Amino acid sequence: MDALYHDEKNKISTLLYSIIQHNSNQQVQEWLQQQKSKLEETNATQRFYGTFTAIPRFTGKNIIPDTTIPEFFIHGYTLDRLARMWWLLQLPTESKDQYVQTIEGLFGAADMNEQIALYGALPLLAWPEEWRLRTAEGIRSNIGPVLEAIMLHNPYPAAYLEEPAWNQLVMKAIFTDKPVHLITGLDKRANRKLADTLRDYAHERWAAGRTVNPLLWRLIGPFIDEVSFPDIVRVWHSENSVERDAATLACASSTYAPALELVKEEISTLSWDSVAARIA
Amino acid sequence: MCCSHELTEKNLQPLTVNPAFLERIKGMRFFDPHIHMTSRTTDDYQAMADAGIAAIIEPSFWLGQPRTGIDTFRDYFNSLIGWERFRASQFGIKHYTTIGLNSKEANNEKLAEAVMEILPLFIYKEGVVGIGEIGFDDQTPAEEKYYRAQLELAKEAGLPVQIHTPHRDKKKGTQRSMDIAMEHGLDPRMVIVDHNNEETVQEVLDRGFWAAFTIYPFTKMGNERMVEVVKQYGSERIMINSAADWGISDPLAVPKTAALMHESGIDLNDIHLVTFRNAISAFAQSGQINESDFEAVKEIDQSLKFNGSTVLRGGQQPRRDNLSNIIK
Structure with missing residues (x-):
């Protein structure tokens, strides 16, 4: 991935971690740092998956106060969701194939909360053009909270979806009574x-x-x-x-x-x- | 909320005529630790919520015909932690699951190997409260092999085990299941032996295991027999479930049996233990059951699905009027 993404990624990672620090205890932070260094040592996919899944067991699910980071509105997040978002930014981006395969693997076995975390983090993933089909698939979900993670306060769909998928998103939001005014880029993509x-x-x-x-x-x-x-x-x-x-x-x-x-x-x-x- | 569902307070009211058993258990809460909701309808979820069922465990099982590929197993496990859990939440019911390779399909060894490979992906998910249902069906060598392998997995993950005991040759099958669990060094307190009857219960309790009874018409326990079991053995380490599935079964077996116990003069505390508390004590050893979620599932869903409408309360779905021939 290019240097620009790399810089941006590190900046957001630092920002997210500081929010985590404000909303968690020492034990949680130590565990997260420990996971990070273990991942850096081994770069093992199993380690990356295991931590992603186990995060709520260690962080708990306290609600984080609403806050804005560049391009991104953290709204109604729980600590585990925020920590999962931060964790996604720790995945090495050197190899595109490996990166995409690893993230797709997470989607493939994700429970509802994991799906919410993953779709909500779409704007932060490397190689953004690779997630178009995945996002279109997510819009087919019948699980309200998953739809909301894609649709509301999420800049990814407006920035990257082709028109047919974008139109599906908006129509589905209206069909399922979502607060459509919270869709990022609603007027711009009309x-x-x-x-x-x-x-x-x-x-x-x-x-x-x-x-x-x-x-x-x-x-x-x-x-x-x-x-x-x-x-x-x-x-x-x-x-x-x-x-x-x-x-x-x-x-x-x-x-x-x-x-x-x-x-x-x-x-x-x-x-x-x-x-x-x-x-x- | 604005347009797709125009609901009035009336749409949300339970049917006006309550069966007598519902009157008897009014205000009680139940936990059904074994029910296959994948095979049940939304009407069942509504009836269960009305009867006071607050939470359930859906064990992984055989879907009625054998699967032929690993992807169908993966999708099934995914649906247990995903769609089915969400579907339950829409009725204000907290949904947990146990994940495992059932005994019947352990006999397809090639597929069984592949299932064993993906199990670690699922057993650490939120709300997975055990490895199950596993154990014996025909009592073949392949069944034994994968039963043992999954006991090891449970031990490593610190998860309770939910054991399915065989329909045929039940007594010996139950003994053998317990022997093997002990051989692998499992603490009997982490093992729930399911589908007991009058013939098996004594030994299961004596050896320190949890004894679950399935109230399932015609083929397993009837609830009058269950009343007698509780009278004789008390309520320690005993729990009941419906194991309702695609067969002729009853998703209200737990509340109905509670009503019958009450009618038969069984102490309220014993009823509470057998229909709620004991199952929670056993499966909460997974660290994955938080009782405050039983209430939260109702409120959270309301805000998620209905955006704070004043009409809809706690996680309710629009109620279909079964007595009317008009469909709106």
Whole structure:
């Protein structure tokens, strides 16, 4: 791996370890350091796997206060998850084949908490382009917390997923009632194809007599045209004030003149975050 | 929560008509240390939660037909620590597992070797409370070989062992299982001998092992017989389970038997030991059971799945109305 990644990796590793230090006792830190030096001595895959799996037995699962490190929001983490993330950064990156094979091996036998730690750490793994298929596979999971580790506060998918996989991620988040506003890069990766699919989905929901997540209109807003505009008008006339706000915000983000005209008198104190807060 | 599930308080209420046995055990909590949920439905999980089952152990077993490759074993073990555990949590039930190569499939030696190779990947996972269920079926040399190998594995990992005793030639098979465990230097307190009956219990207890009884209609113990066993042998080191699986079995065997014991005048403390506490004492020797998780599984799941909706309480799934012919 290139020198830039190497420097960056060491910096984040140090940062993570300092957070671990603030949230653990001497015994835990000694154990982690011991594992690290044993790994450096032997460079054995079994050692790397064994430690990764055993981490919660030694660290416990205290909740870590929310904190931000570059590119990364540590939110609702437990100590074992943070320690596993740190441990992943101790894996040597000299050989690409060996590195990828070792990480894939972890995914292959991971329990739920291990999957959460692994998918949450995607942005920190070396050779980021190698994890696209793995991430797409993760999005097929039916386990809510695993999906959340991929979807929420995770910069990897927006940075590396191809459009079809990205669209699956967003659709699945909406299908499974995830707080979509916490998806990193949501607006940046908005695209017409996704907007069209979500509009079809809204029609299905209406046909079944069900409601539509108001945040869905955030992804349709920038692509409003004469075809989709009637849908927005319908939502804008909703009895539900959250839906009306969502329609207003969607129009405000569009380039379609009639949509802008429709909401020109609305006061701009609305935000998608406030919509999200009201439906939570 | 916003859209996919529009639920009202009514959707979450248990059915209004409770069977009499549920009234008798109201407020009691149960631990079923042997049940194969992989083969059961969500209706069972709901009924189990309603009947007070707080936690379960799902041992690795034979799925009804032999596996032909190592990957299906790997996926099975993965599902026990992954998907099945999550599925249980959605009903507020804490799910543990024991990992092992069952006796039937030990007879496919080539495959058995491959399974032995991957076992170390799984036995140290969180929530793995033992090696199991292992032991004898036909009592072949291959079964003995892998039983022994797995006893060594358990010893090395400091994990309890959950022994399946054979249906045929049970008494001798049970004795032989205990002899071999002693030969390998296992502490009998780390060994749970399962599927006991009136013929085997005395020796199992005398030799210091835990004695588990499976309440399983027609082929194993009935619960009236179980009441008599507890009357005769008391509650020390005795536990009951359902071993419910793909056969005609009953996932409510533990709470139903508790109700029957109560009706038969067995002391509440004895019922508590046999249907909850003893199993925890035995399997918590793995260091992997934390009783506060029984409550936590309910709350954690609520926040994870339902994002703090006011309607949904403790880890509940939307409740299907069994009495209505309308499906919403």
